[in-house]
Amino acid sequence: MDMETTYFFVGIKGTGMSALALILNDKGCKVVGSDIEKYTFTQRGLEQAGIKILPFDENNITPGMTIVAGNAFGDDQVEIAKAKEMGLKVLTYPQVVEMLIEETTSIGVAGAHGKTSTTGLLAHVLSGVSPTSYLVGDGTGKGIPDARFFVFEADEYRRHFAGYHPDYTIMTNIDFDHPDYFTGIEDVCDAFQELADHTKKALFVWGEDEHLRQLKAKVPVYYYGTAANDDIRAENIKRTTNGSSFDVYLKDEFLGNFTIPLFGKHNVLNSLAVIAVSHMEKIEAKAVASELMTFKGVKRRFSEKKIADMVIIDDYAHHPSEIAATIDAARQQYPAKKIIAVFQPHTFSRTVALMDDFAKSLDLADKVYLTEIFSSIREHDGKISAADLGKKITKGGAVLQLDNMSPLLDYHDDVVIFMGAGDIPKYEQAYEELLSNLSLKNN
Known part of the structure; x- marks a missing residue:
């Protein structure tokens, strides 16, 4: 790594990119980056490390920088295009990781x-x-x-x-x-x-x-x-x-x-x-x-909290195998409680390809709710919806709306698992607010 150059990360809030930026910063490199302004869970660590996050803008690029391009961005992205025009070095995320591997x-x-x-x-x-x-x-x-x-x-x-x-x-x-x-x-x-x-x-x-x-x-x-x-x-x-x-x-x-x-x-x-x-x-x-013995786990993998009389688990599971593993873990820790799964299907292509497997894994829970499919920037809208998956689920399958999470208030002294790789934490937060408000009224 060159300690004299500034590494500019295009898409610095991505999970891999933010981690890589933190590594280079820790090693003494100068690091700055750009991304969308919407808050993501990765930016707190970047901010705590004093790494500046800028909105996308070709004027961010200055002579002498080395650009690290996020996997989602091509040569037509404004900053990458400007860097190439200026003759700056543009590295991909995997190329920078390989530099660390060799050391x-x-x-x-x-x-x-x-x-x-x-x-x-x-x-x-x-x-x-x-x-x-x-x-x-x-x-x-x-x-x-x-x-x-x-x-x-x-x-x-x-x-x-x-x-x-x-x-x-x-x-x-x-x-x-x-x-x-x-x-x-x-x-x-x-x-x-x-x-x-x-x-x-x-x-x-x-x-x-x-x-x-x-x-x-x-x-x-x-x-x-x-x-x-x-x-x-x-x-x-x-x-x-x-x-x-x-x-x-x-x-x-x-x-x-x-x-x-x-x-x-x-x-x-x-x-x-x-x-x-x-x-x-x-x-x-x-x-x-x-x-x-002292491992505390990683973010969004079986992260749990207790609100009122409910256990709430947040997990990144977005594939049938992962869903089955998460429900198995919950059963081990809470064998006497009812397990309620709230699943956000992630991408239309994955939901279509694995629909029967999704239904089979989700049915390992005692009750299942879905949210609408979280569509990826990598694909166009599909012709299916979460309701199509819901029809294949025997343990429920109703589709929840963000502005009405009240069906989950029917459960007491149970476990709710929110699973997905999209914006499922929004639904979890809405439920937690409902649950907290209800608990305050009852007390």
């Missing part, structure tokens, strides 16, 4: 689901034992000038991870997501194969994923999971309302007993991947176990 022992975390939670967990554990820089998909980033490790989330969308060459790669699963880009599951597998080919030291992959089992690699591949043929196994799993504990074996070698304050089978698997990488880097099992 350290790097661990990339890829997968259709679970990569943010796993990246956050790995960053937390390694930070506790050695200087670690990290880039997490919830907008969290930290740069350490002389870091031993760099932990980063590797996103498969539009093959953004194709230019990465990490020392280690964790792959949590392969699934058909992003139907607006990938042609099918074979296309997704091809993208993951490319990342496997670029990995320098070892791969850690979930052993129960049939697609991951078919990947070829020039480096050792370690399968993690709960099956007898997995290299790194969790056995004697105990799931309680306080979290999960399990024994870990590498082949026949006992690595130790580990406890996590997290819920759901998927978090046991994520922890296994973290334990495996740590073991390969000769970090003591006791130190790993100690760090696992």
